[in-house]
Amino acid sequence: MIRSFAMAAACVALTACGGTGGxxxxxxxxxxxxxxxxxxxxxxxxPYPSTxxxxxxxPTLVTNVTILDGEGGRxxxxxxxxxxxxxVALGQNLAADAGVTVIDGQGKYVTPGxxxxxxxxxxxxxxxxxxxxxxNEATSPVTADVWAEHSVWPQDxxxxxxxxxGGVTTLQILPGSANLFGGRxxxxxxxxxRTMQGMKFPGxxxxxxxxxxxxxxxxxxxxxREPSTRMGNIAVDRxxxxxxxxxKRRWEKYERDGGEPPSRDIAMDTLRGVLDxxxxxxNHCYRADEMANVMDMAKEFGYHVSAFHHAVEAYKIADLLKxxxxxxxxxxxxxxxxxxxxxxVPENLAILEKEGACAMIHSDxxxxxxxxxxxxxxxxxxxxxxxxxxxEATAWxxxxxxxxxxxxxxxxxxxxKPGKMADVVLWNGNPFxxxxxxxxxxxxxxxxxxAKDPKRRPVSDFELGQPGxxxxx
Amino acid sequence: MRKTLFLAAAACVALAAPAMAxxxxxxxxxxxxxxxxxPVEGGTxxxxxxxxxxxxxxxxxxxxxxxxxxxxxxVTPGIFAGFTRLGIVExxxxxxxxxxxxxxxxxxxxxxxxxxxxPRSTPVAINRADGxxxxxVAPDNSKGSIFAGQGAVIxxxxxxxxxxxxxxxxxxxxxxxGGRAAGxxxxxxxxxxxxxxxxxxDYARNPASFAGRGKDALLTRAxxxxxxxxxxxxxxxxxxxxxxxxxxVLLQLKRETPGLKLVLVGATEGWTVAKDIAAAGVPVxxxxxxxxxxxxxxxxxxxxxxxxxxxAGVLVGIGTINDDEARQARLEKQYAGxxxxxxxxxxxxxxxxxAAFAAISAKPxxxxxxxxxxxxxxxxxxxDVVVWxxxxxxxxxxxxxxxxxxxxxxxxxxxxxxxxxxxxPEEGALPKAxxx
Numbered sequence: 001m002i003r004s005f006a007m008a009a010a011c012v013a014l015t016a017c018g019g020t021g022g023x024x025x026x027x028x029x030x031x032x033x034x035x036x037x038x039x040x041x042x043x044x045x046x047p048y049p050s051t052x053x054x055x056x057x058x059p060t061l062v063t064n065v066t067i068l069d070g071e072g073g074r075x076x077x078x079x080x081x082x083x084x085x086x087x088v089a090l091g092q093n094l095a096a097d098a099g100v101t102v103i104d105g106q107g108k109y110v111t112p113g114x115x116x117x118x119x120x121x122x123x124x125x126x127x128x129x130x131x132x133x134x135x136n137e138a139t140s141p142v143t144a145d146v147w148a149e150h151s152v153w154p155q156d157x158x159x160x161x162x163x164x165x166g167g168v169t170t171l172q173i174l175p176g177s178a179n180l181f182g183g184r185x186x187x188x189x190x191x192x193x194r195t196m197q198g199m200k201f202p203g204x205x206x207x208x209x210x211x212x213x214x215x216x217x218x219x220x221x222x223x224x225r226e227p228s229t230r231m232g233n234i235a236v237d238r239x240x241x242x243x244x245x246x247x248k249r250r251w252e253k254y255e256r257d258g259g260e261p262p263s264r265d266i267a268m269d270t271l272r273g274v275l276d277x278x279x280x281x282x283n284h285c286y287r288a289d290e291m292a293n294v295m296d297m298a299k300e301f302g303y304h305v306s307a308f309h310h311a312v313e314a315y316k317i318a319d320l321l322k323x324x325x326x327x328x329x330x331x332x333x334x335x336x337x338x339x340x341x342x343x344x345v346p347e348n349l350a351i352l353e354k355e356g357a358c359a360m361i362h363s364d365x366x367x368x369x370x371x372x373x374x375x376x377x378x379x380x381x382x383x384x385x386x387x388x389x390x391x392e393a394t395a396w397x398x399x400x401x402x403x404x405x406x407x408x409x410x411x412x413x414x415x416x417k418p419g420k421m422a423d424v425v426l427w428n429g430n431p432f433x434x435x436x437x438x439x440x441x442x443x444x445x446x447x448x449x450x451a452k453d454p455k456r457r458p459v460s461d462f463e464l465g466q467p468g469x470x471x472x473x
Numbered sequence: 474m475r476k477t478l479f480l481a482a483a484a485c486v487a488l489a490a491p492a493m494a495x496x497x498x499x500x501x502x503x504x505x506x507x508x509x510x511x512p513v514e515g516g517t518x519x520x521x522x523x524x525x526x527x528x529x530x531x532x533x534x535x536x537x538x539x540x541x542x543x544x545x546x547x548v549t550p551g552i553f554a555g556f557t558r559l560g561i562v563e564x565x566x567x568x569x570x571x572x573x574x575x576x577x578x579x580x581x582x583x584x585x586x587x588x589x590x591x592p593r594s595t596p597v598a599i600n601r602a603d604g605x606x607x608x609x610v611a612p613d614n615s616k617g618s619i620f621a622g623q624g625a626v627i628x629x630x631x632x633x634x635x636x637x638x639x640x641x642x643x644x645x646x647x648x649x650x651g652g653r654a655a656g657x658x659x660x661x662x663x664x665x666x667x668x669x670x671x672x673x674x675d676y677a678r679n680p681a682s683f684a685g686r687g688k689d690a691l692l693t694r695a696x697x698x699x700x701x702x703x704x705x706x707x708x709x710x711x712x713x714x715x716x717x718x719x720x721x722v723l724l725q726l727k728r729e730t731p732g733l734k735l736v737l738v739g740a741t742e743g744w745t746v747a748k749d750i751a752a753a754g755v756p757v758x759x760x761x762x763x764x765x766x767x768x769x770x771x772x773x774x775x776x777x778x779x780x781x782x783x784x785a786g787v788l789v790g791i792g793t794i795n796d797d798e799a800r801q802a803r804l805e806k807q808y809a810g811x812x813x814x815x816x817x818x819x820x821x822x823x824x825x826x827x828a829a830f831a832a833i834s835a836k837p838x839x840x841x842x843x844x845x846x847x848x849x850x851x852x853x854x855x856x857d858v859v860v861w862x863x864x865x866x867x868x869x870x871x872x873x874x875x876x877x878x879x880x881x882x883x884x885x886x887x888x889x890x891x892x893x894x895x896x897x898p899e900e901g902a903l904p905k906a907x908x909x
Contacts, residue, residue, distance in 0.1 A: 126765040127772075157766055165764070214566070307538030316905075318898045335888070336596060336800050338566035347892045355898060366765055374807065374868055381869025386896060428817055434868045437818055452819055467717075467745060467773035468766050 024314045043264060044253060045278070046148060050200035052189055054444030059083040061096045062426055065105035070112035070415035074393035080110050082422035085445035090416055103440070109431050111396055113169025113190075113423035113441065114415050115403040116162070116373050117282070117329045118309050118362035120174050122188075122196070123148050124155030126366060127462075136176035137183065139218050141227060142240050144208065145267035146183035152196045157468075158366040160458040163190050165370035166448045167425035168440040170201060172415060174209045174309075177284040178219045180227070180237055182209035184270055186284060187407060191443050192458050193376035205304070205408040208462055209238075209272050211284040211295055213340050215365045236468075241301040244271030280306035286340035288313035307406040309362060312344040318355035327358035327406045331368070332375040332382075332471060349376075349398060350383030353390060360402040372399055377432040392432055421445075485860055493881040496521045498534040499541045499858060501550035502524060505833035505865075507849035509827050518548060520856030523878035528850040541874060543730065549830065551629075551857035551877065553848040554802035555758040556711075556738055556792025560597050560609040560627055560635060561589040562799035573799065574613040574621070582621030582669070582703075583695035585640055586612050590806025592627075592635035596800045598886040601629040603803035604872045607637070607847050609758075609792065609837065611644040611711065619651040619662050620644075620669065624711070626843065628857070630877045637855075642709045642736070642841060643699060648719045648770045663722070665794035670691075670730065675699035706732030709841060711758070713794055713803055716741040716770035717734030722755045739763075739794050740782070742773040747785035756840035757782055758792035761808040761832075776815055779832065780822030790837030805833045810866035810878050 061289045063079040067090055080087065123135040134151035137143040152173055152373040160166040169190050175182035185207035188199040212233055221228025227236050247268035254261055273279035281298070283293050285308045298305050307327035308314060312335070314321060314328035321328055328348075335344035352359035361376050363369035380395040404414025413421040422445035429436035441449040450456035463469050504516025506528060506826050518528040519538065534540055538894055558619075563570035567836055572589035590610065591597075601606070607628055614621035625640035646654060647662055655661035669692055676683045676697035683694055702708045714720055715823070727735045737743065737757045743750060750757065759779050766772045782789045792798075792803050815823025824832060831849075838848025847855055856879035863870035875882045894908050901908070 034710045126767050127769055128767055129769070161764055315895050316898055322559065333801075333804075335599070336564055337797065339564055342564060343891055344889045345895075347896070351892075351895060351898065366767075367762065370762075370764075371811075374811075377868040378807075384869075385871070403844065434807055435814045435817070435868060437814050454820065463766060463772075466766070467742070468775065470858075 010337075021046060022432075028280075042251060042261065043269065045273070048147075048197060048200075050194070050202040051195065051197040052191070052200055052202055053192070054085045054088070055446035055448070057082075057085060057103050057141060057422070057442065057445035057447060059097070059100040059109070060103065060442070060445070061094060061100050062103045062110055062424075063094070065108050065110045065426070066284060066430075067416065068109065068111045068393045068395055068396040069417070071417070072394050072397055072401075074391070078110075080416055080424065082424060082442070085422055086417050087418050087420050087422050087424075089418055095465065103426065105426055108429060108439065109427040109436075110433060111167070111425050112400040112414060113425055113443065114167045115407070115414060116168055116171040116363050116372060117307065117403040118364045119162075119171040119173055119369055120176065121158040121162065121171065121366060122152035122154065122156045122366070123175065125153050126158050136178040138178035141179050141236055142181045142267065143175075143179050143183050144181040144240070144270045146175060147186065148173050148183060148209070149196050149200065150184035151175075152186065152188070152199075154193055154196055154199055155460045155462045157460045157463050158369070159190055159192060160460060161366070162369045163441055164209055164438060164457060166372055167424075167427070167441055168369055168372070169423040169441065169443045170409070171369070172207060172282070172407060174282060175208070175227065176216045177209070178210035180211060180216045180233055181240060181267070181271075182211055185209055187409065189443055192460065201409065203412065204345075206270075206273065206279045207280055207282040207407070208279050209284065212290045213284070213286050214335045214338055230290065234297065237297060238300070240271070241297070245270055245276060245301060245376065248272040248275050261434070263422055274303045275301070278303070280406070282307055282309055284309050286310050286312050287333070288316035288353055290321060292318060293328060295320070304421045306408075307360075310364070312341050312348065314357070314359070315345060315348045315351040316343075318357045321352070325358075327360060327402065328352055329360050329362040329403070329406065331364070332378040334364040342442070344449050345413050346382040347386055349379035350388055350390065353383065354388045358402055358406070358408065360398045362435050373427075373431040374434060377434075380432065392430075395432070433448060489632065490497050493696060495523065495876075495881075496538045496881050497541065497856070497858075497876055497881070498538045499543050499548050499860060501545055502543040502860070503545060504530075504850070505547060505549040505830055506851060507550040507831055508851060509831035510826050511517055511836065512547070514545075516548065518850050518858055520858065520876065520879040521867050523856050523880070525852055525854050525856055526851050527852060541860065546873070547859065547861040547863070549859050549865055550850050550854070551859050551875065552604050552802070552805055552833050553721055553835075553838050554600075554605050554608040554793070554805055554833070555790045555840065556794050556798060557608040557610055557802045558613065558799040559600060559605075559610055559629075560591055560594055561586050561610060561612075562596070563591070563594045565799055573864075574615045576615040578615070580622075580693055580695055580845060581614065581618035581835045582620035582622060582699040583693065584612050585612050586623065586625050587636050587639040590625065590627055590635050592630065592633050593677060595887050596631050597635070598631070598883075599800070600803045601631070601875065602872065602884045602886055604806060604859050604861070604875065605629055605802050606859070606875065606877050607838075607855075608802055609641075611642075614646045614650075614654055616654050619655050619665055620696070620700070621646065623708075626847065628877050628882065629882075631883055638843070640702070640708065641843075642711050643703045644711045644738075645713070646845060647712050647714045647723065648716055649768055650713070659719070659722075663726075664724070669696070669700055673697050673704045673810060677701040677705055679854070704730065704733065706734055709736050710907060711732035711736045711738050713738045715739050715741040715768070717745045717773065719770065720746050721749060724749055724755060727755065734842065738792060739779060741771040743787070744775065744778045744781035745773050747782050747787055750782065751786040756788040756790075758837055758840055759789050760794060760796060761791050762811055772844050775872055776811070777822040780815060780824055781841070783824065783828065784822060788836065789832065790835060790840045791832045806866050806870075807868065809833050810868070813866060825836060826866065
C-alpha cells in the first residue's frame with residue numbers, strides 16, 4: 001500500500017519537474033549552431049573545470065534497513081550494495097560477495113544523500129565577518145557576470161556540519177538576492193578540497209540566480225536608482241533579456257558565418273546560456289503574483305524558470321507552477337521576517353505535493369542545512385494533519401530526486417538507482433524523528449563520515465588548532 | 474548623551490490586569506511536571522484560580538471542577554521560552570512594527586518593553602498554537618550603549634493582558650556586539666558598565682540629588698533609575714556573552730558587585746569554563762544547537778554545550794538569541810529533542826528526555842529566579858497546561874488543548890486561516906477573497 005502510493009506519486013512529480021534540461025518546450029530561440037566556421041571558436045563554456053575525484057571506497061552492502069530510494073520507493077528490511085562509487089543494487093535479498101564489507105543496519109534507515117538546492121556555504125561562510133562576506137555583488141542590479149564559485153571559500157566549517165549532522169552530499173551555492181541578476185551558481189559535492197574546483201560537481205549544469213521582490217528594489221531604491229519598485233524590477237529584467245537576445249543572435253551569426261567575432265560580454269555569456277537552455281534559472285521569489293509575472297516574462301524571452309526559491313506563497317498558485325513545469329524550493333516553517341514572507345504557511349510543501357507540482361525543501365541557512373530531514377518531517381506532519389497522507393518515501397523526494405531534477409543532475413545522483421553516484425546516508429533511526437542523526441555518510445562510495453570513528457570527521461583549516469576544532473572535541 | 478530629564482515613568486504604563494482565571498482538571502495524562510522528573514502515567518493535574526494546586530498520580534479532582542480526559546496523552550507545562558522578542562515585533566523587516574530596538578532614543582537601560590507588547594501580533598498566536606505559553610521578552614540594544622533596557626515575562630493568552638512580569642530584568646550586550654556598541658572595544662563596554670553601575674548607585678543613594686551632577690555624568694536619570702534596580706539586586710542582569718574569556722570577565726564583575734544577579738545568555742563557549750560558571754552559581758540561558766564558529770567569539774561552538782554545562786552543575790535553560798526570536802520560540806521543542814538525539818552520538822553530550830523538557834520549562838524560569846511562579850506543574854505555579862497529540866519533543870507533535878492560567882486558549886492563527894483558504898488553490902464560484 002505504502003509503496004504503490006509512493007510510486008504513483010513519484011511519476012507525477014517526475015513529470016512535473018521536467019527532465020528537459022531546463023529548456024522550455026515552446027522556446028522561440030534558435031537552436032545553438034551545429035556547424036559553421038564560428039562554432040567552437042567563440043569561448044570556453046567551462047573555463048574553471050571540476051577537478052573533483054571520488055575518494056576510494058570499499059564495496060559495501062548495508063543490510064537489514066528501511067530504504068527510501070529518493071524517488072518515492074520504499075523497501076522494508078532491505079539492502080543496498082554499492083561498489084566503485086556507484087549504486088549496484090538494492091532489494092530484500094542481496095547476497096554479499098567475497099570482499100564486500102557488510103554493515104548490519106538493524107532498525108536504521110538508508111536514504112540517498114540530501115541535496116540542498118539553496119545554500120550560501122562558502123560565499124557567506126563561518127565566521128560571518130565582513131572580510132569573508134562574498135555572496136552579494138551589490139553594486140549593480142544586474143551582475144550576471146559574477147560567478148558564485150569565485151567567492152566560494154572551500155574552508156567554510158559549514159560544509160562539514162552539513163555532512164555530519166545533515167547527511168548533505170550535494171549543494172548548490174548561489175549568489176545572494178540583492179540583485180535582479182545575481183550571477184551564476186555552482187554545484188558542489190560536499191567533500192572538502194583545497195580548491196573550489198576540487199569540490200565542483202562534475203558535469204553539472206550552471207544555474208543563474210535571479211531575484212524578484214523586496215530585496216533588489218530596497219537595495220537600489222535606497223540609492224536613488226532603478227529599480228525602486230516591483231515594476232522597476234521587471235523593467236530592468238526585460239531590458240536585460242532584450243540585450244541578451246541580441247547578444248545571442250550576434251554570436252550565433254558569427255558561429256554560423258564567421259567573420260569578426262562579436263565583443264565578449266561576460267554577463268551576456270551567462271544570459272545567452274540561459275536562452276540556449278544550457279544554464280538553469282534559480283529564481284528567488286516569495287509572492288504568488290510575482291512568480292506569475294516572472295513566468296510570463298520567461299515565456300516572453302524564451303527561457304524557463306527551473307525553480308522558484310523561498311516561494312512562500314507557492315501554495316497559492318500550485319496549479320500554475322505545475323502548468324509551467326516550474327518547481328518550488330521552500331522552507332518548512334519560516335515566516336514573517338519580511339513583508340513578502342507574511343503569508344507563509346507550514347502546509348506549503350503539502351499543498352504543492354497534493355496538487356502535483358514539483359516541490360522540495362531548501363535551507364538558505366548554515367544551521368538549517370544541518371536538519372533538512374527534520375524540516376521535511378515537519379512539512380510531512382503538516383500534510384498529514386491537513387488530511388493529505390504523504391508517505392515517508394514520497395516526502396524524501398523533497399530532499400533528493402526533486403532537487404536533482406531542478407538542478408539537472410537527476411541522471412547522476414538524487415536516488416538509489418543502479419549506476420548512479422553512491423551518495424548514501426545510513427541514519428541511526430528513522431530520519432523523520434528528531435532523535436535521529438546520520439551514522440555514516442558516503443559520497444561517491446567513499447565513507448566520509450562515521451559517527452563511531454573520530455577520524456572520519458572533517459575539520460576545516462579554519463578550525464584546526466582552535467578550541468572548537470570542528471565540533472569534534 | 475544625556476539630553477533631558479524626560480520622565481521615564483510615562484513609559485512604564487502598567488498593562489497588568491487580573492486574569493480571567495479558571496479551574497480545570499486534566500486526568501488520565503502521561504504527566505510531565507517539567508522539573509526534570511520522569512513522566513507519570515495515569516497522572517492528573519488540577520488548576521484552581523489559575524494556579525496548579527496538585528499534580529501527580531492519585532490526585533483527586535475536586536467536585537465541580539471541569540475535567541478533561543487526556544486519554545493517556547502527554548500533558549505538560551506550557552513551553553517557557555527563555556529568551557525571545559515575542560510580541561514586540563510583527564514583521565522584522567517592517568521597521569514601524571519592530572519595537573525591539575530604539576536606535577535614536579536618548580535612553581537605553583530605561584527602555585521598557587512593556588508598552589510595546591502586542592498580544593495580537595501574529596507570532597503570539599502562532600507560538601501559542603505550538604505550545605509556547607510564556608516567554609521572556611528582551612529589548613535589543615543599539616549603537617551607543619551596551620544596555621538594551623528592561624524586559625518582561627509575558628503569557629501568550631488571546632486576551633490583551635500579556636505582561637505577567639513587567640520590568641523583570643535588565644538586558645545588556647557584552648562581547649563583540651557590546652564592545653562595538655560601547656565605542657569599539659570590550660574595555661569600552663566594561664568602562665561603560667562600571668560607570669553606569671557607579672552612577673546607578675549614586676542615584677539609589679539619593680535620587681533627589683541626581684539632577685545636579687558634574688559634567689562627566691553620562692547616565693540619564695531614567696537610565697540610572699532602571700540600573701539602580703540592577704545594582705541593588707532587585708532584578709537580574711541578563712548579559713549576552715559568547716566567548717569563554719568574556720564569561721570569566723563577567724564572573725569577576727559579579728564577584729565585585731555584591732548582590733548582582735547575573736544571568737548569562739548565549740554562552741556558546743560556556744562549556745570550556747563550565748566549572749567556573751557553576752562555582753559562581755550563575756545560571757545560563759543557552760542557545761542549544763549553535764555548533765558553527767559563526768563569529769570569533771564562538772570558535773568553540775558545539776551542540777554539546779548545554780549537556781556539558783548541566784553535567785558541570787550549571788543551572789541551564791534554553792533560549793533563542795539571534796535566532797528568529799521574535800517569531801520562532803516554538804522551535805525550542807525541536808531544539809530540545811535534538812539535545813536528546815545527541816545522547817546517541819558518540820563523543821557528544823546531550824540531555825535525557827526529562828532534562829531536555831525541563832530545559833524549555835522549569836530551568837529557564839529558575840534561571841530568572843521565577844521558578845516558584847512559572848515553568849512547571851508543581852503546586853503554586855501558573856496553570857499553563859498543554860495536552861499534546863504525541864511526544865512534545867518529536868517533530869510534528871502539536872497541542873490539542875492548551876490552557877494558560879487555567880483558561881483554555883484557541884489554537885488557530887492567520888496561518889491556519891490561509892491554509893484553509895488555499896488547501897485547494899484554484900478559485901471556485903467566487904474569488905478567494907470571499908472564501909473564509
